[in-house]
Amino acid sequence: MGNHSLHLLIVFLSLQCFLVHNTMAKSAMTSNPAAIKFIKVSCKATLYPVLCVQCLSAFANTVKQSEQQLAHAALSVSLSKAKSTMIFVSKLNRMRGLKPREKQAVKDCLDTMSDSIDQINKSIPELGHTGQFSTGQDFMWHVSNVQTWVSAALTDENTxxxxxxxRGMNGNVKAALRLRILHVAQVTSNALALVNRFADRHRPSP
Known part of the structure; x- marks a missing residue:
């Protein structure tokens, strides 16, 4: 019964995410093709460019051709995915039939995901401080904080x-969690790459 519930939960969450982003992205592609092109070019700087475009195309009307807004959208997606994964892990933690080692691994994952969410959550307003009124060392201070926190979030997810x-883990539990966490880590990696791109292209001259 537990394995069947787990399978249904995976299917539901994955399908829900796909449908929402696919519908929003199609709408954006028809209404703002210039922004979509900008997103595709920018996503080439990431390790997972296809995923990057899939996740961020829905934000084309907000991003337009702003590198700061693109990085902001990427961080928002990362935060959203991390939160939904945290809920997923919490549900796993309450399921019966887990072995002690699996139970401990899920608990540890809950702790690290909580830390990851905190790091991403505070990076979003910090990125906002790198706007047009932030120059020189002030700009570098804020963007460096964002880079540090998002890097820490990615480390937590990989942990x-x-x-x-x-090998001793239940195959269904292991597969379910790895799929979700790997997806979050890839999205966070892309967000970090776009933050780095924004930093490099707007770094003040010596």
């Missing part, structure tokens, strides 16, 4: 993944 690398 959660490492906790499920052993």
């Amino acid at each position: 959660c993944l490492d906790g499920f690398s052993g």
